[in-house]
Amino acid sequence: DQRYAYIDRLPKAELHLHIEGSLEPEMLFDLAQRNGVSIPFASVEEIRNAYNFSNLQDFLDIYYQGMAVLLKQQDFYDLTWAYLERAHADHVRHVEMFFDPQGHTERGVAFADVVTGISDALADGEKQWGITSRLIMCFLRHLDEASAEATLDEAVPFLDRIAGVGLDSSEVGHPPSKFRNVFARARSLGLKIVAHAGEEGPPEYVHEALDILNVDRIDHGNRALEDEGLVQRIVADGMTLTVCPLSNLKLCVIDEIGQSPVKRMLDAGIRATVNSDDPAYFGGYVNENYRAIASALDLSRDDLRTLAANSFTGSFLPEEAKAHLL
Numbered sequence: 001d002q003r004y005a006y007i008d009r010l011p012k013a014e015l016h017l018h019i020e021g022s023l024e025p026e027m028l029f030d031l032a033q034r035n036g037v038s039i040p041f042a043s044v045e046e047i048r049n050a051y052n053f054s055n056l057q058d059f060l061d062i063y064y065q066g067m068a069v070l071l072k073q074q075d076f077y078d079l080t081w082a083y084l085e086r087a088h089a090d091h092v093r094h095v096e097m098f099f100d101p102q103g104h105t106e107r108g109v110a111f112a113d114v115v116t117g118i119s120d121a122l123a124d125g126e127k128q129w130g131i132t133s134r135l136i137m138c139f140l141r142h143l144d145e146a147s148a149e150a151t152l153d154e155a156v157p158f159l160d161r162i163a164g165v166g167l168d169s170s171e172v173g174h175p176p177s178k179f180r181n182v183f184a185r186a187r188s189l190g191l192k193i194v195a196h197a198g199e200e201g202p203p204e205y206v207h208e209a210l211d212i213l214n215v216d217r218i219d220h221g222n223r224a225l226e227d228e229g230l231v232q233r234i235v236a237d238g239m240t241l242t243v244c245p246l247s248n249l250k251l252c253v254i255d256e257i258g259q260s261p262v263k264r265m266l267d268a269g270i271r272a273t274v275n276s277d278d279p280a281y282f283g284g285y286v287n288e289n290y291r292a293i294a295s296a297l298d299l300s301r302d303d304l305r306t307l308a309a310n311s312f313t314g315s316f317l318p319e320e321a322k323a324h325l326l
């Protein structure tokens with residue numbers, strides 16, 4: 001496909017990437033040995049063979065198990081550095097990276113080790129390749145709001161390294177409204193706000209993310225397409241959606257890649273972007289996500305250029321930096 005070379009060279013931003021979801025089976029296996037953590041897999045191949053999911057929860061169960069090998073500040077540095085090498089190869093010029101502190105502090109890892117390891121690597125990535133970044137701290141929505149509040153308390157001394165807060169993990173049964181107070185406080189601290197909504201959950205959760213959390217961006221947002229009024233509002237507000245095609249396929253949000261909503265979103269006037277979500281688990285980094293939909297949705301170069309431009313426009317970079325990158 002002639003579009004692949006074009007995709008590879010396109011400068012792009014990645015706006016939906018869980019750093020823990022970039023933990024490749026090889027590194028998972030090596031870190032288990034380095035840290036003396038026992039894992040229920042005898043080989044890298046066994047790990048990879050376990051990556052078969054029929055829904056979000058199936059994936060999350062194995063994702064939380066995988067991150068248990070991350071213990072030291074250096075582990076978080078190495079993980080982030082490995083992602084940045086892949087991102088650089090894909091011509092990613094800017095990344096807005098999620099991390100799940102509760103997945104680590106729950107296991108006794110110090111919050112400071114997580115944030116410092118990740119953000120030191122991000123700083124080195126900017127020095128080495130000029131890749132700019134923002135770090136977004138996600139609250140796990142299957143836990144209660146008090147736990148999210150305690151996590152925000154822990155983040156306060158590190159707000160020079162954290163640009164925003166997000167909401168992830170098991171969606172259905174955990175609507176955005178469960179977290180209204182902690183997001184209001186995050187906003188008052190000057191943090192940007194994003195939330196996963198409409199991945200498996202209904203359009204009502206997207207409404208709540210907009211109305212109650214006051215989000216600056218929606219992560220996934222697939223099911224917003226079921227509500228025409230909601231689509232019109234997203235278009236009118238210039239709201240960015242961070243869509244993840246290979247993730248949607250692996251988590252059975254769609255049955256085949258041709259059902260990816262990206263082209264329908266573009267045609268509706270929505271500022272859609274293409275992202276990898278958890279590339280080590282879903283079979284591809286950002287360029288592979290672009291390639292998969294370019295073929296399946298028969299995207300034009302114009303569409304591809306629009307998607308890459310949207311990734312900068314929808315980022316939290318200052319306007320003058322966007323202008324320079326566009």
Ligand code: ADE
Nearest residue numbers: 018168169170196277278
């Ligand atoms: N955590 C990591 N990836 C996620 C996803 N796609 N949805 C919800 N929580 C997540």
Ligand code: ZN
Nearest residue numbers: 018168196277
């Ligand atoms: Zn995600």
